[in-house]
Amino acid sequence: MTRPVILTGDRTTGPLHVGHYAGSLANRLKMQDDHEQFLLLADAQALTDNAQDPARTARNVLEVAMDYLAVGIDPARSTICLQSHLPALAELSMLYLNFVTVARLERNPTIKDEIRARGFGRDIPAGFLCYPAAQAADITGFRATVVPVGADQAPLIEQTNEIARRINAVAGAEVLPEARAVIPEAGRLPSVDGTAKMSKSGGGALRLSAAPDEIRAAVRAMFTDPGHLRIEDPGRVEGNVVFAWLDAFDPDKAEVEALKARYRAGGLGDGAIKKRLEEILQALLAPIREERARLARDPGHVTRVIREGTERARARTEATKDAVTAALGLFRL
Known part of the structure; x- marks a missing residue:
């Protein structure tokens, strides 16, 4: 029997904390046995609001990967891969931007809330505004049908499915599957002081590696x-x-x-x-x-895990890109 495909992951902006464990990592451990699970180290996505410090996203790739492995993610059962090294995702993102309007991107509740929280005003980085199309590329690129997200991220899955339906309509065939958002019963863990939800950038987080x-x-x-x-x-x-x-x-x-x-x-x-x-x-x-x-004493091993997972993911995402471009009738050499 074919296992459901699940895509999940984290932006590489810092080590993970106990809120990540409660909200997602514990479920990922359970799902790796009965799902085909891909964990995306989202370093390209992290640049949407960290472009002023791109080195931060790079130096945290190993940090997040070590957290995955330390909690028990098994690279033999879950594929850990690096977003920036999957060119098909960037190509699909560019393609999908032709199937969504700026007005629709701006209406996305998740994007609206994040723009307000970050104080962008009208100085919104284009990469940030286009993030829903990039996430649609991530999800459909892996042909994921299950995507665990917080309730505040559900509108992004809805927009992913809108884009997939438009691609399918133009192609005249079901080229891309739709994805189902899986929202955990527990909300996001509050910070230590109770003033906000726990985040990597906030001061109330407790790292998984805390002494x-x-x-x-x-x-x-x-x-x-x-x-x-x-x-x-x-x-x-x-x-x-x-x-x-x-x-x-x-x-x-x-x-x-x-x-x-x-x-x-x-x-x-x-x-x-x-x-x-x-x-x-x-x-x-x-x-x-x-x-x-x-794991920190053997970074070469962690790098090999990422490299091998990225190679598997590259084959899958390239196949999806080829299927989409062929179905849309784009010129092929």
């Missing part, structure tokens, strides 16, 4: 309930970063719900729930940190 003292300091600094002054006081679970992280990482869901009930009723201190969370995080991150340190 024990970093983990301890992060948990101790976590925002809980400012009105919960004494152990016997009733506390609020909503907006409490410690409980949000327990929901994400504690395998004993029934116990977490029991702790929430005790906290709401009064009689459970912040120190107790922070202690539980720290123990869970220390146990989760210790083997990841150790494996990552081992």
Whole structure:
């Protein structure tokens, strides 16, 4: 039986953090057995708002790849590949831009929100504005039918499918499959201080390679309930970063719900729930940190994994590009 094709990945703008683990990496580990999974090191995509520091995207390629391998991604079951070394994706991006209007790109809710958040105004980098077409090229280039994304990224999958339908309509055949967005039940993990969602650029992130003292300091600094002054006081679970992280990482869901009930009723201190969370995080991150340190001592191995995966991905994406150009009747030498 043919396995569903899944495309996922990360921009190479820095090492990954525990929010990535909760939001995507844990699911990727499960999916690599029953899906044909491609993990894209999106260094070209990272340039859409990092063109002033292109070296940053390059030096973080190995960082992100080491995080993948350290958490247990198996290159024999998942293909790790480098976006900038897959020329068919760039060619498909250019082609797809002829099947979408500027007005449609600007209406994409994800793009609108990101433009506002970055304060671009009308000085929008063209690469950033055209990102939905580039992502459509990534997804269709691998012929992916499953794409795990956050809820805020779902409009990009919708636009990918619009482009695929237009290509198919012009070709008069189903050249490209449509993709299904898979949105995780848990939202993005909040930052340590609770002021925002965790991100690589924000200050409230905890790296997957964090040392024990970093983990301890992060948990101790976590925002809980400012009105919960004494152990016997009733506390609020909503907006409490410690409980949000327990929901994400504690395998004993029934116990977490029991702790929430005790906290709401009064009689459970912040120190107790922070202690539980720290123990869970220390146990989760210790083997990841150790494996990552081992990989860092052999960057040649990590580079070989990327090179071999990119070669497999190049064959697949070139085949898709050839199929699309042939179906559209473009001149071929």
